[in-house]
Amino acid sequence: MAPNDQTSEVTQPALVSNADDRRISTLLITIAMQAEAMPIVKRLDLKKDDGSLFPEGVSWVRYHGTYKNLNVNVIWPGKDANLGVDSVGTISASLVTFASIRALKPDLIINAGTAGGFKVKGANVGDVYLPSDVAFHDRRIPIPVFDLYGVGSRKTFSTPELLKALNLKIGKLSTGDSLDMSPEDDKSIIANDATLKDMEGAAIAYVADLLKVPAIFVKAVTDIVDGDKPTSEEFLQNLAAVTAALGEAVTRVVDFLSGKLLSQL
Numbered sequence: 518m519a520p521n522d523q524t525s526e527v528t529q530p531a532l533v534s535n536a537d538d539r540r541i542s543t544l545l546i547t548i549a550m551q552a553e554a555m556p557i558v559k560r561l562d563l564k565k566d567d568g569s570l571f572p573e574g575v576s577w578v579r580y581h582g583t584y585k586n587l588n589v590n591v592i593w594p595g596k597d598a599n600l601g602v603d604s605v606g607t608i609s610a611s612l613v614t615f616a617s618i619r620a621l622k623p624d625l626i627i628n629a630g631t632a633g634g635f636k637v638k639g640a641n642v643g644d645v646y647l648p649s650d651v652a653f654h655d656r657r658i659p660i661p662v663f664d665l666y667g668v669g670s671r672k673t674f675s676t677p678e679l680l681k682a683l684n685l686k687i688g689k690l691s692t693g694d695s696l697d698m699s700p701e702d703d704k705s706i707i708a709n710d711a712t713l714k715d716m717e718g719a720a721i722a723y724v725a726d727l728l729k730v731p732a733i734f735v736k737a738v739t740d741i742v743d744g745d746k747p748t749s750e751e752f753l754q755n756l757a758a759v760t761a762a763l764g765e766a767v768t769r770v771v772d773f774l775s776g777k778l779l780s781q782l
């Protein structure tokens with residue numbers, strides 16, 4: 518899909534085939550912000566581990582426990598060591614996802630978090646989506662084929678039964694390392710046909726694909742990117758209510774996964 522002037526679309530196949538008939542046992546839930554993680558940790562009654570899973574000294578945090586016969590792990594990259602804010606964005610997300618997959622060997626990854634939504638595509642604040650596709654909007658490499666690599670478009674693991682059962686919304690997710698949106702990002706997001714904009718999804722899909730683990734995405738809308746409110750203000754204003762809705766939606770997803778085979782999603 519990459520360059521905005523290009524019409525050809527190259528979307529890689531689903532991360533992992535749905536023909537895989539494994540029973541889901543271990544879940545890796547990756548989350549960028551503490552505010553997004555805590556409602557889920559509380560609902561699933563997870564406990565913080567002793568930190569021994571990850572390299573000594575890193576800020577990464579794991580909450581884990583058994584919930585409805587599932588081994589559930591919530592991983593949050595923690596606070597930046599120098600600035601004390603959540604380590605949001607693609608770099609932290611990729612590193613912690615890679616290390617977590619290697620250590621936990623999950624059957625399924627859920628990347629849960631907040632996102633900006635586009636009202637022109639039908640998004641409203643508080644809506645919860647299960648994105649069908651992910652791609653990047655800030656990796657512009659105008660050289661043939663590198664352009665497509667930069668966009669990194671991928672289909673998410675297909676979950677028709679989950680979508681039906683939970684009545685969540687579906688749309689495409691576009692990822693970049695900025696909360697705001699430059700005119701160039703805007704063009705790429707349109708080229709990506711995205712309904713949602715976040716700061717981690719496509720990076721997590723890349724790592725999941727690399728290590729051949731199926732990944733799904735649960736994204737709750739905190740702000741309307743093509744609305745009239747400044748993004749950062751609207752995001753902070755809605756963060757508490759929307760992360761509560763995200764916690765409820767992720768719990769419903771985990772409830773649905775309990776006892777299922779990957780092929781039953």
Ligand code: ADE
Pocket residue numbers: 631632633634695696697714715716739740742748752
């Ligand atoms: N997360 C929540 N709102 C967002 C936005 N507008 N852009 C990127 N990530 C977000």
